[in-house]
Amino acid sequence: MQLETLLPLGKVDPGLREPAAPFDFSRLVADAQLLESLGYSALMFEETKQDPFICLGIAAQATKTLGLGTAVAIAFARSPAVTALSAWTLQKLSGGRFTLGLGTQVKAHIERRFGAQWHPPGPWMREYVQAVRAIWKAWQHGEQPAFVGRHYTINLSVPLFDPGPLEHPDIPIHLAAVNPYLCQVAGEVADGLRPHPVCTPHYINTVMWPAVRAGAALSGRSLDGCAMSIKPLVATAPNTTALAERVRDVRARVAFYASTPAYRAAFAAHGLGALADELKLLARAQRWEEMPQYINDEVLNLYATIGTYDDIADKLAARYGGIVTHAEFSIPVNSPADAEILRGMVAQLRVA
Numbered sequence: 001m002q003l004e005t006l007l008p009l010g011k012v013d014p015g016l017r018e019p020a021a022p023f024d025f026s027r028l029v030a031d032a033q034l035l036e037s038l039g040y041s042a043l044m045f046e047e048t049k050q051d052p053f054i055c056l057g058i059a060a061q062a063t064k065t066l067g068l069g070t071a072v073a074i075a076f077a078r079s080p081a082v083t084a085l086s087a088w089t090l091q092k093l094s095g096g097r098f099t100l101g102l103g104t105q106v107k108a109h110i111e112r113r114f115g116a117q118w119h120p121p122g123p124w125m126r127e128y129v130q131a132v133r134a135i136w137k138a139w140q141h142g143e144q145p146a147f148v149g150r151h152y153t154i155n156l157s158v159p160l161f162d163p164g165p166l167e168h169p170d171i172p173i174h175l176a177a178v179n180p181y182l183c184q185v186a187g188e189v190a191d192g193l194r195p196h197p198v199c200t201p202h203y204i205n206t207v208m209w210p211a212v213r214a215g216a217a218l219s220g221r222s223l224d225g226c227a228m229s230i231k232p233l234v235a236t237a238p239n240t241t242a243l244a245e246r247v248r249d250v251r252a253r254v255a256f257y258a259s260t261p262a263y264r265a266a267f268a269a270h271g272l273g274a275l276a277d278e279l280k281l282l283a284r285a286q287r288w289e290e291m292p293q294y295i296n297d298e299v300l301n302l303y304a305t306i307g308t309y310d311d312i313a314d315k316l317a318a319r320y321g322g323i324v325t326h327a328e329f330s331i332p333v334n335s336p337a338d339a340e341i342l343r344g345m346v347a348q349l350r351v352a
Contacts, residue, residue: 023050032059035066038339039346042067044101044328047074053086060094069099071231071328072176072194076104076124077114080131080152087132087171088139088163096168101194102128103176106262119151122181127151129173129189138162140169174227179265180211187215192227192325198257198266198303201323204228207269229326232319233304236312236331243308248292250304255291257303259283270302309341313348 035043043059043066045052052070059068068090075083083100090098104110104121111118127149134147138157142165147154174192177183178199186193193212195204209228216223233253235246257263258272259279267276275294282291300306307315309331320327329349333339 025050028055028058029062032062032066034333034339036063038343039350040066041326042069042097042099044069044071046071047103053090056090056098057093060090060097065097067097067099068094069174070101071229072101072103072174074105074109074114075102075128076110076116076121080128081135081154084132084135084139085163088136088166091168091171092163092166096166099172099174099192100132101174101176103194104182106260122185124151125175125182126185126189129175129185132173133189136169136171140165172227174229177208178263180207183208183211184215184218187212187217187223187226188219188221189215191225192229195228195230195324196257196263196266197231197233198254198263199230200266200270200302201319203266203269204230205323207265227326228324229328230320230324231328232316234312234316234329235304235306236309238309240308243306247300247306250306251295251300252292254295254300254303255279256283256288258295259291272299275299309345313345317349 032043043056043063045055045059047070052073056068056070059066073083073086083102087098087100102125104125105114107118110116128151131147131149131152131154134145135154135157137143138145139162142162144157145154172191173189174194175182175186175190176194176196177186178196183193193208195208199208212226212228213223216226233250235243235250237243237246258267258276259282261280264273264276267273279291279294282288282294305312305315305319312329316327316329327349329345331338331342331345333342
């Protein structure tokens with residue numbers, strides 16, 4: 001579960017529980033209401049161990065103004081028609097507060113976890129978004145969809161399965177991306193981009209934004225209102241002693257991400273392609289315990305924002321201000337005092 005604030009930088013994530021704590025459905029309503037009261041602009045759910053659409057349906061009923069979105073749902077595991085209906089339903093439930101965030105996932109997961117056939121993800125995602133929008137258009141205007149692509153042909157709608165028009169039919173679509181081609185696709189057909197946490201401000205500014213602009217130019221679209229929403233890698237704690245444990249966790253996370261071939265571009269852009277290749281070999285050998293030592297402090301600080309509660313908001317603002325539009329961030333809230341600390345951080349980031 002993540003939260004979003006309308007920071008000039010962006011979005012805020014609600015790790016309202018300790019990092020290792022399991023998700024607690026019994027707290028979902030209270031957590032969503034807490035985030036709304038703290039000044040967050042949105043609550044985002046990722047598709048990992050819970051169905052994000054179900055969680056967001058609960059949150060939609062518990063809140064009035066809080067934005068809601070998937071960050072992200074896996075597109076290729078679903079028919080565009082299934083995704084279109086989930087999004088349409090949440091947009092109606094929330095009164096127009098929903099954002100559909102979509103991701104591709106990597107080949108091994110599409111084939112071996114979801115049992116689907118893999119295709120080149122960039123062209124596939126472009127077509128997927130176009131198909132979803134074609135279905136929405138048909139429902140809004142009471143017409144038959146007429147979409148024909150390489151992967152999908154969708155040309156049937158009957159009254160029994162047509163949910164009808166919405167008061168707020170323009171549902172934003174954001175795409176998760178690392179590599180330039182998918183960034184270009186986002187510029188062509190989507191309303192925003194969600195960089196992976198390993199995408200540094202330099203990479204976002206020099207690789208991702210130019211690709212988004214190139215995609216918008218190809219399709220003759222304006223980028224007014226285009227979102228760039230990141231969930232940064234953050235290590236923070238009340239004091240330096242507790243911070244050391246968080247730093248260890250984030251160092252291991254950077255090593256894991258560097259070992260993933262799909263994220264190599266974000267490391268190669270900083271001259272760290274060889275490091276990524278070395279870590280990939282260690283991961284294949286399942287030598288996980290050895291990997292964090294390859295991430296020295298210079299590399300760690302390149303990819304992660306580290307600080308105590310006293311200075312972490314300032315560091316996030318300095319790092320991402322003017323680069324992204326939304327940034328996900330929060331701290332565990334276990335007491336009223338924690339809530340007030342987080343309230344101050346949110347307010348600080350919103351005016352950064």
